[in-house]
Amino acid sequence: MKEQDSISGRREFLKTSGAMAAGVVTGFPAIISGQTVTNAIKVGLVGAGGRGTGAAAQALTADDYAELWAVADIDQSRIDASLATLAKQKIASQLKVDKANQYLGLDAYQKVIDSGVDIVILTTPPGFRPVHLAACIDANKHVFCEKPISTDAPGVRSVLATTEKARAKNLSLVSGFCWRYNDAIVDSFKHVHDGSIGHLVAYYANYFTTPVKPMPPESTRPAGMSDTEWQIRNWYNFVWLCGDSIVEQAVHSVDKVAWAMNDEPPVSCTAVGGREIPAEGGNIYDHFSVNYLYPNGFRAFVSNRQSVGCYNENADYIMGSEGACILVGARPPRVEGKNPWTWSGVKYDMYQREHDVLFASIRKHQPINNGKRMATSTLLAMMGRMAAYTGQQITWEQAMNSQESLVPEHLDWNGSLPVAPRAKPGVTKFS
Amino acid sequence: MRKIMSWVASGCLLAAASYAKKIDFRRDIAPVLEEHCVECHFPGTTSSGTQLKDRKELLAGGSVVPGKPNDSFFYNSMVDGWMPPAGKLVEVQLALIFDWIAQGAPWPEGIVLKRPEKKEQAAAAPSVELDNVRRIREIIVAKKTAAKGAYHVTIPNTTVAYDMTPIPAGEFLMGSSQKPDELPQHHVRVDAFWMQTHEVTWDEYHLFMFAEQANEKAGQDKTVDAISRPTHPYVEMSFGMGIEGFPAISMTQHGANKYAEWLSAKTGEFYRLPTEAEWEYACKAGGKPSAPLADTAWYAANSTGKYQKVETKKPNAFGLFDMLGNVSEWTLDQLAPYSAASQDNPWVAPKKAYPIAVRGGNWNDPPENVTCEVRLGSDASWKEQDPQLPKSIWYETDAPWLGFRLVRPVKLPSAEEMYRYWNNGVEHDEQ
DSSP: OOOOOOOOOHHHHHHHHHHSOTTOOTTSOTTOOSOTTTOOEEEEEEOOSHHHHHHHHHHHHHOTTEEEEEEEESOHHHHHHHHHHHTTSGGGGGBOOOGGGEEESTTHHHHHHTTTOSEEEEOSOGGGHHHHHHHHHHTTOEEEEOSOOOSSHHHHHHHHHHHHHHHHTTOOEEEOOGGGGOHHHHHHHHHHHTTTTOSEEEEEEEEEESOSSOOOOGGGSOTTOOHHHHHHHTGGGOHHHHOOHHHHTTHHHHHHHHHHTTTOOOSEEEEEEEOSSOOTTOOOOSEEEEEEEOTTSOEEEEEEEEOSSSOOEEEEEEEETTEEEEEETTSOOEEEESSOEEOOSOOOOHHHHHHHHHHHHHHHTOOOBOHHHHHHHHHHHHHHHHHHHHOSOEEHHHHHHOOOOOSOSSOOTTSOOOOOOOOOTTTSOOO | OHHHHHHHHHHHHHHOGGGOOOOOIIIIIHHHHHHHTTTTSSTTTOSSSOOOSOHHHHHHTSSOOTTOGGGOHHHHHHHTTOSSTTOOOOHHHHHHHHHHHHTTOOOOTTOOOOOOOOOOTTOOOOHHHHHHHHHHHHHHHHHOOOOOSSEEEEOTTSSOEEEEEEEOOEEEEESOSSSGGGOSOEEEEEOOEEEESSOOBHHHHHHHHOGGGGTOOTTSOHHHHTSOOOOOOSSOTTTTSOOTTSBOOSBOHHHHHHHHHHHHHHHSSOOBOOOHHHHHHHHHTTSOOOSOHHHHOOOTTTSTTSOOOTTOSOOOTTSOSSSSSSSEEEEEEEOOOOOSSOEESOOOOOSSSSOEEEESOOTTOOGGGOSSSOEEEOOGGGGTTOOSSSOOSSBOTTOTTEEOOOEEESSOOOHHHHHHHHOOSOOSOOO
């Protein structure tokens, strides 16, 4: 299940590619359009919030000949704000978004895909991701796909199928599980895998923070705003859109558990979870604690909480028979025990690395595909949610075959959309 | 929870008699809307939601419920800091909006809001903020603190305290012959000041980050309310290195400046960051440090990979602790080459976001970076782990070794000078 990324310095490569004469296109994938004169790679952005704007800046920084060509969102003011922010960055000259290539609404993603772009950045709420990703690959687009990649198991299965299509088409698919592109964390997992801490015993990770995007009260809903729009504007508070906090945020910790286990699946998990702060019309929990069982008896414990006035920490403690590898926030990762080690080196922006790798893969025609592991890491977090919501032990096979479909098949921008009640352990049934 | 706290806060505002004046839309509300809102919320700029054309159009959007500010999304989104996206309004402005809606949201016919023109950087101080600085100065003048020598300060309404060490006026040789940016050595004279004996701790900085921990209630002290304060971070910023008695870290220079303004308003003593010259003069303390580095400083060789409690090593000849090592310290200056000329009280006011000068080395540094002369320039990479654009103006997510301490000049500056010290004007990253 291990996937190889060719993490290579973009600058060395671009020195050569940038120097190429205008007419030289031999060796470039036929899939890149519009490069005949300018060598341009056209980028489409689907979801122009803070993360999407950040990702767009990184895409344009990754390749001197990348151009932002089209943008989709549900709100013109977000597109305006995003473009205004990008216009203040070094990459301002690479902004080529005509008014005609700014699209609004639930089908705007397809218009971006059809606008003649080469790469699509998917940074909407994750509930939309499986459909957006499938449309990109169908249309032969390379993709940067922000985490998580779905909010339900049918979506995970869809992404796994799309991943294989992308592979067959030699398209690059880079995921936003950013720690896999962080030099210090990459080095740390080398130590974990090379036996520096002996054989692995247990993994404890926490993600204790303040609330991310709290739900406003229903009384603040503007007159005439449909359920669909209201929920999308407050997407973090709805399971179908966000997947709940363990899938949307603590999935970073879960992804590192998967990394430690070489992306092999667990046997099963149990979990507790609930909500302390009133939900105000949303249906997500604000805390989870999941206990994963792996085939060799290895245990992984992942806890998250979004609260105020409580002890906060975001750390990973990977425990082995001869030591521990400890990853805490922005501090240098370290190994304690028999083979002590502390990471040192010059840091490189992991978000930038994601795009450097993506663009270099396209330029070199050496496609990268993170699809499988981004899908299985998302499912691993989702499995914890399923166990917490139902109060049952959930096996990997159950999770993978779950029939529970959370995302409405036909979404009407002006339509009504009842909110499912918040899950009750022992009452809510697994499906 | 953040939501709940803001209801409490607004409830207090309602009860506060000091704000209960009759709102004049043109005088009180229009300037706030023009500066912060109309750029996006104006006919033709946004596809949906609040339109600031006239009262009828505004009410049609549904976000303002006349007479009921707490039921108005317009007000709640501002209290929660989602709007305006560029940064939360100060308490005085929030109180005006609250009172305006409470008084039925009057908007006389015929008043049309102006859209803002592009503002020049380093524009004149906004009058509302400068007025507040003038009030702070009046408090300081009225208090007439006549401290001589070392003294002890307890932050009002709390049990948190710090010490002030007197630093006599004097002349010294700034720079060294060791590194290019420490050249040329030149004579500098500085006026007398007090300096905080230890680096600002979390005990102190948390009072500024979380008003409720400082036992502050909105509406009680309008001068303090008017000072902008940090947004709540999504992760806990001590990264598990300790809180009580440990130095505060990872704040921007803007954060440190606003802390100085807040502390001045609270204590009635004028505080600001030290200039590079004041910092180096205080560090050298009249001569070369004679004690071995390990006796006076926490640095890479003895820190065990984290910051340590303040005042746990020996002080320098002035009685200042941890000038070298533990956490690096913000200064007021843009990092700029030295000139050979002698200077009195030099200060290079920042004109761009990077680099701003940081001094003293830290727990993660080798000994050659832990000297009184070493100069470090701030960098955009210190915000790398913030995945959004625009990035936070309050946190350096990747600088868990960066803190500060304040000085109190003996000579009290004018209100305009105070404003310049507390507002670097370059808090928003623009490259």
